[in-house]
Amino acid sequence: MASELIQAGAIGCPECDLLGEIPALAPGERARCSRCGFLLAVSYEDPFGRAFSFALSALIMLLVAMAFPFLSITASGISNSMTLLQTVSYLADYGADVIAFLVLVFVILVPAIMLLLILVLSLSLRRHRFHPLLQAPTRWLFHLNAWAMVEVFAIGVIVSLVKLAAMAHVELGLSFWAYLAFSGLFLLAFSSMDRLTVWSVIDRIRRSGT
């Protein structure tokens, strides 16, 4: 049953407009446009169970990352530590409101909203249910991804460490590791929600319902 989540049928490539036929994909297989190479679909064994587990773990890691010290430094005998949310609040304190807002949105809000959407949607689709009110949020999920910058922030943390290593002693807090785990799990959670699988299953639930 899992292998038939994406049904064979006509499909159009959204990047080059070519019409083609997509075959039924077995788990682990992917379909690309024959002309431009665009990745049309990836098939997973139990995609929604997979997405749910990764999204739940990612959300827990995000909460851990927000609760504990992220990094701390010691220089000339004085130490200072920061939390994830302080990267936002200090910018706002110095009047850089817009930057503070962008960091909050790209690093915490967008990923958190996407994870919540994935949780609700994967749970509902796995139980073969789809409430009409979920249609718009499901659409947003696929458009929000361009603005989730968790892995970019993770690299930003590493760059900061290198910059600071020369002038102070830097200690990595629990949240640092939690954030790295969160960024990996987040990418796995979203990639499990293959859009063709999601919309094909929604199509089928609707047809069987009426």
Next chain:
Amino acid sequence: MTTARAAGLAVCHTCLALLGSEEHVCHRCGSRLHERIPDSLQRTMALLIAAAVLYVPANVFPIMTTDQLGRTEESTIIGGVILLWNLGSYPVALVILVASVLVPIGKILTVAALCWTIGRNTGVPARQRTTLYRITEFVGKWSMVDIFVVSILVALIQITGIIVIRPGGAALAFAAVVVLTMVAAQSFDPRLIWDERRDEAGQGGRS
């Protein structure tokens, strides 16, 4: 090989459903449906010009200010790269140089060049131009790395009286460049690259 347009169809950009090209809303996901993104080239070029203008203050003004023992030091993006290089952190210096200086301007030039090739017979294969487009779309958000570094340093380096780091004026301009180039890449419709191919093939056949 037939295209959706030639068959009187349109592909939904959110859920990949095939619909009649006269439809306005996708039946499956409810997205607004366009056969091609409306005014794609004009929108993209307008956003690129705005990004190019802001690229100047983003590099001229300081991205952060360091107050150390009463001494104030301002550092620009390039200044940060030079500092890292002098510290011997060559890989990180290169990451920042590429992500913050080369990628934004490279993106602006690449997407502008892609817009320019639409409707002109440049001889650059469509597949290669699509690859270029995908690279610019993929690297877009990586330019934010410098903004995140500033936000981390500002939060961490707050030892009043000894050393304090504050965000600088270039940060806003720089963030705007990144966001504008990302929106520009999204407004560019890559299907335009492939639309002209029929003409190319026709001319190729005649010669």
